[in-house]
Each structure stands twice: as C-alpha cells, then as structure tokens.
Amino acid sequence: xxxxxxxxxxxxxxxxxxxxxxxxxxxxxxxxxxxxxxxxxxxxxxxxxxxxxxxxxxxxxxxxxxxxxxxxxxxxxxxxxxxxxxxxxxxxxxxxxxxxxxxxxxxxxxxxxxxxxxxxxxxxxxxxxxxxxxxxxxxxxxxxxxxxxxxxxxxxxxxxxxxxxxxxxxxxxxxxxxxxxxxxxxxxxxxxxxxxxxxxxxxxxxxxxxxxxxxxxxxxxxxxxxxxxxxxxxxxxxxxxxxxxxxxxxxxxxxxxxxxxxxxxxxxxxxxxxxxxxxxxxxxxxxxxxxxxxxxxxxxxxxxxxxxxxxxxxxxxxxxxxxxxxxxxxxxxxxxxxxxxxxxxxxxxxxxxxxxxxxxxxxxxx
Amino acid sequence: xxxxxxxxxxxxxxxxxxxxxxxxxxxxxxxxxxxxxxxxxxxxxxxxxxxxxxxxxxxxxxxxxxxxxxxxxxxxxxxxxxxxxxxxxxxxxxxxxxxxxxxxxxxxxxxxxxxxxxxxxxxxxxxxxxxxxxxxxxxxxxxxxxxxxxxxxxxxxxxxxxxxxxxxxxxxxxxxxxxxxxxxxxxxxxxxxxxxxxxxxxxxxxxxxxxxxxxxxxxxxxxxxxxxxxxxxxxxxxxxxxxxxxxxxxxxxxxxxxxxxxxxxxxxxxxxxxxxxxxxxxxxxxxxxxxxxxxxxxxxxxxxxxxxxxxxxxxxxxxxxxxxxxxxxxxxxxxxxxxxxxxxxxxxxxxxxxxxxxxxxxxxxx
Numbered sequence: 001x002x003x004x005x006x007x008x009x010x011x012x013x014x015x016x017x018x019x020x021x022x023x024x025x026x027x028x029x030x031x032x033x034x035x036x037x038x039x040x041x042x043x044x045x046x047x048x049x050x051x052x053x054x055x056x057x058x059x060x061x062x063x064x065x066x067x068x069x070x071x072x073x074x075x076x077x078x079x080x081x082x083x084x085x086x087x088x089x090x091x092x093x094x095x096x097x098x099x100x101x102x103x104x105x106x107x108x109x110x111x112x113x114x115x116x117x118x119x120x121x122x123x124x125x126x127x128x129x130x131x132x133x134x135x136x137x138x139x140x141x142x143x144x145x146x147x148x149x150x151x152x153x154x155x156x157x158x159x160x161x162x163x164x165x166x167x168x169x170x171x172x173x174x175x176x177x178x179x180x181x182x183x184x185x186x187x188x189x190x191x192x193x194x195x196x197x198x199x200x201x202x203x204x205x206x207x208x209x210x211x212x213x214x215x216x217x218x219x220x221x222x223x224x225x226x227x228x229x230x231x232x233x234x235x236x237x238x239x240x241x242x243x244x245x246x247x248x249x250x251x252x253x254x255x256x257x258x259x260x261x262x263x264x265x266x267x268x269x270x271x272x273x274x275x276x277x278x279x280x281x282x283x284x285x286x287x288x289x290x291x292x293x294x295x296x297x298x299x300x301x302x303x304x305x306x307x308x309x310x311x312x313x314x315x316x317x318x319x320x321x322x323x324x325x326x327x328x329x330x331x332x333x334x335x336x337x338x339x340x341x342x343x344x345x346x347x348x349x350x351x352x353x354x355x356x357x358x359x360x361x362x363x364x365x366x
Numbered sequence: 367x368x369x370x371x372x373x374x375x376x377x378x379x380x381x382x383x384x385x386x387x388x389x390x391x392x393x394x395x396x397x398x399x400x401x402x403x404x405x406x407x408x409x410x411x412x413x414x415x416x417x418x419x420x421x422x423x424x425x426x427x428x429x430x431x432x433x434x435x436x437x438x439x440x441x442x443x444x445x446x447x448x449x450x451x452x453x454x455x456x457x458x459x460x461x462x463x464x465x466x467x468x469x470x471x472x473x474x475x476x477x478x479x480x481x482x483x484x485x486x487x488x489x490x491x492x493x494x495x496x497x498x499x500x501x502x503x504x505x506x507x508x509x510x511x512x513x514x515x516x517x518x519x520x521x522x523x524x525x526x527x528x529x530x531x532x533x534x535x536x537x538x539x540x541x542x543x544x545x546x547x548x549x550x551x552x553x554x555x556x557x558x559x560x561x562x563x564x565x566x567x568x569x570x571x572x573x574x575x576x577x578x579x580x581x582x583x584x585x586x587x588x589x590x591x592x593x594x595x596x597x598x599x600x601x602x603x604x605x606x607x608x609x610x611x612x613x614x615x616x617x618x619x620x621x622x623x624x625x626x627x628x629x630x631x632x633x634x635x636x637x638x639x640x641x642x643x644x645x646x647x648x649x650x651x652x653x654x655x656x657x658x659x660x661x662x663x664x665x666x667x668x669x670x671x672x673x674x675x676x677x678x679x680x681x682x683x684x685x686x687x688x689x690x691x692x693x694x695x696x697x698x699x700x701x702x703x704x705x706x707x708x709x710x711x712x713x714x715x716x717x718x719x720x721x722x723x724x725x726x727x728x729x730x731x732x
Contacts, residue, residue: 027421030416034416034419042412050397050398052591054589054591055395055590083593083615084615086615087615226419226620227615227620247483247487248453249452249615250449250452250480252619253591255592256619259621
C-alpha cells in the first residue's frame, strides 16, 4: 500500500536544492517567537528530578489536560493529549471508521492533503464536496453527499488552504447532518487563534455525541516541532480513542507537554493578538502585491495562507518549480489540495521576507 | 472495538490508592539518572532560535538518524525515528500485516502485553508459542507454529518479563523461518543495553529483507517519558513505514530528539556499564531475599525484571492487590503476560527501595 506522500516534501526538497536564493512560503511553520514562558519552562524541566523524565500519563500530563478542559469548557476525561494535531486527527478518524457506521469519509475540495491519506491508511474511502468560490462550505452540498455509508465529515476551520472561517450556522448544520446519518463530525481547529474575522465558531458549541474536535499548540504557540495537540471526544467515544493512543504511542513526549502546559498557563491574550496583527499586516502587503501582479487572489478570514491565480500559470507541480527557479519564491501547487483549486498556488505568510517575496512575484508576473 | 487496556494501569492505580506505603515494582521506569549531557542539551535547546522549534524531518532529526545508523551499521535511509519503541513496534507490525502475506502474528507466551493489543488493533490475530522454563524460545517450536498465514514473528530480547536473552543461533533460525514463510521477524531490543549475560545478539546480525529491528532510548538513557525510539527497516519496507509514520504522527517531538542526539554522542560506555552494574547488584539482593522467602524465581540474563512464584499464591490480579495491601510491595500479575506464567508475579528492579521491598516480601512470605 502506498499512501501518497504529501507533495509538501517534494516541493521543499526542490526549493532546498535550487541554485538561487529561494523564499520559503511552502509550509505553515510560524516564524515568530514562542511565548517566553515556554523557553523558561524547558529550562526548568531540564533540572527536575529524573522521575519527571519518565512516562507521563498516557492521555497527557494532568495539569495540561486540566488547562485544556478548563479553557474549552469540557470534562477533563474527554481530553486526550496527542502527538500534535496529526495524531489527534488520526485518532478521530480511526474512531469514526471503527464504529461500523459506514466507511466513507466526506472531505472538502480543496482539502488538507493529510486527510485523504489518513482515510486510505485507515481503510476508508474518500468522497469530496467542492466548496464555494469564497471557500465556504454549503451544508446543503454536504447533506446531498451524505449517506448511510458516511462514517465521518472532516472539516478544517479556519481553513487551510482557502482561509475560510465557517460561521456558527454552518457548524450547527454540519452537526445535525452528522447526527442524522450517525456519522462523526471531525472539526480540526488548529488555526483557531488565527481567526482574523471574529466569526470563528468551534464545533464544541455544537452539543452532540457525534462530534470530535481536534487542535494543537503547534500554530498557536509557534512550536510545530514540539508535537503537542489534543482531541476532545464525546464520552461514548473517548475510551477506545485512549486505547488506540496507548497502543500506537504509549504517551506523548513529556518535556514538550510540560513546556506547553506552563506556557498555556502564563501566556496572556496579548501574545495571540500580536501574532494575529502581524498576520493581518502580511495579508495586506501580500495581497497588494498580488493585485499589482495582476493575479486573482483570496483574502483569508483566518489561518496562514493566501491563494493566487496567475494568468496562464496553473497550479501544477511543474509551475511551482518554475516559480522557484524563475522568481525565487516557493509556494504550494493548488493541485496538491484536490481538483477544485488546480489553477491556483498557495503561499504561506510565515516568512519575515514576505515583502521581498511579494516584490519578486510582481517582477516575475507584473 | 475494545483493545484491552494493559493491566499495568489498573495495578498502578490500585497501588496509588492504597492506604499504606507501597514500594512500586510495577513498571519499567529506570530510577537512575539520565546522562548529564541530556540535561545540558535541553538547556541548550531552550535557547535556540525559534526556527529550531518547528517541524523536524518526519523521519527524525538528521544528526540523530546519522548517529543511530553509524552505531547500528545500517544505512541512514533505513532508520525511522519514532515516538518511542511503542510506535516503532506499531509501524513494524503494521508493515508486516499490510503485505498480504498472512494475518497471523506469532507471539511468545509469556508476552509483553502491548503486542497482542497492537495485533488486534491492526486487524491481525495472535498465535502464541510457549517459551521454555528457562525463558528461552525454541526455534523448532516457532517453526511448528508458522504457516502461510504467519505475517510476523514478534520477539523481545532481552526479554520482558522472563529476563531471557536469545543467543545468536536462535536469532539466525528465527530469521530463516521468517524468510521461509515470507513473514517478518520483528525484534524489539529496547533492553539491549541491559544485557547482563554478554550473550545478547541483535537481529541486525541476521542479513535478511524479512527483519525489522525496533529500539528506543527510553531505557538506555533512563528517559521513558521523552518518547524517542527507532525502527530499522529493510530497504523494500522502509518507504511505506515512513508514510504511515507521517500520516499518524507527522514527526516526533524535536526537543526530545535534540537532547537524545546530543546525549547519544557525548555519553561514553561507562554510563551504561554503571547502570548494568547497579542492576546486577539488585538482582543479587532481590533473588537472595526470594530465596529466604522460599520462593521459586528467575535470575534474569537481561532487562529489569525478576519473576517469582510463591507457594499457594498464583499471579492473579487479586493476589497482586493482596500483596500491595499486605506487604506494601506492588508487582505485576503473571496473568497479565499470557497463560504460561499465571502462577508467577513479576517485579521490576527499578526502585531505590529494593532492599526494603525484599525485606517486606521475606516478612510476608518467609
């Protein structure tokens, strides 16, 4: 079985091997600082007694789970701390596919490429619902695609790659559809701290035993390499998810969990607001340049990405490589995200060299 | 699907809730110090630029993989750094079961309880081969149990719970059997640095495309909570294993990988020898006490565990709890490891209070 390695890696390797200087706008690694408390907590951890270097509880350090549960308004027993959002989504999708309530996973097009890969790995099949031109997901389109075969509806809000933020009404209707077909709504909300619209609505607000929310500190604390995430399960689904977590990973990494727990506790809202403000400025700078370059583009309501369509320059891997060599800017081909955005390229706004990248695109296409 | 939560957790919870003082000999958490370089490396990491806090390569930090490959005499491309031996065994067993070369996993009895749990989770079925009274696995018994249905033969050497170390001849024959039936020999060698016999032989010495070796730094560097392990795959099997690793976990935790990489590089053989020597002394102390208590017992050739059989005191969960309340010593019931050692209890020699525990057992049984 070959699960399709995401194109990310191929593009990044091409960029690294390029002969010229290339500005990396491929992957969603924040280029801003993590909270100061995180670094302090790592120092503190390094000097703890060695019994603190041994297995944490499988479902996560107690104080971290308590912090998550308090912030999200759920019972601590529903929270499983995972190895990033990656494992959280894996556990959620596995749970949905094991319930013998269908084997089809309903995904959006465009889609975050790991979801279809996980679906195949777990023995399910994919069914795609195209989103609107504005990136919004129409609940009626989801309802029309749902059947007794539907095991899960997997959404991501704020969305990678479209930048859409789904309103409360969409989340409520998705929850209703999931219940009506006894499917599981999996809502990946890893960009929740980067809602630029004020319209973000968590699936946690949907009161349902058919919904799992996944998240991570990778983006919100600017530590994608720490691998600390979590999933919030309904009471009926949490025990088996914990068992799978234990059988796959035993537990997550304790130094990372310790540092995240401390940082979560000690970091105030201004940290998150400063990063959102930086992102807002970058959206303005980058979209203004795309305007100058004569491109069509999206203005994201949330997350890190702008999509652009240049005339006669479809979003293929070949054109992405051409742009690396010709302009010194590495983006992601739209075709990596399904068929609905094949004409587009995606640019991640997480580089301090954003203005330079914008200038290069204007010079190349303008 | 319920995957059977290992009994470990039940026993530990019982011990924690007990009214009296209890000496924990349940789980295999080393109670000795990690290498000094590990703590120093964590401090160093805490002050690195924030780009070093982002995703490491999915298959592990380059310098760590190089260190592992050099020490194990394999190609770096064969090494996948995992979230502990737990994920390494999961990847190895998944790979074996996906090859459409059988769906049966051959395990020893007694067995490390995670292996049967992983087998069920991955859709396989278990077949058990009892080991001899001395804990040795007879290749002929394995051959007799192997068939076209065999997907994997999973062994652990040095062994938990028996303490057996399999000689080179056993490993060679297991490799031959795996090849003859196109099964995968999975050799979990997480206790390799705690070989007390000098007879340990890694499955890496078996030159075969049908063998996967798993390991971790959890025990060797006394950091079970860091979750850094690895698997070494044959060339033909490594690509799909890397894909599964990426789709499940994206990558392992970077601060932990960084610290392990530095510690691996800077820690000399005396660190490991000191810990082995401590373990040797503890084996002597504890088995002498068991002798005084009139018990039958194993003298381990490797790993952390001594098994004991007390008269009219079979290794049930009930008796384990009775021993916690009556003697203040928590062990593991033999029945947790299958049917072959149901009469026995397992004690982990990783407590500084070992002599006290031995005295308590003598007082209780003697």
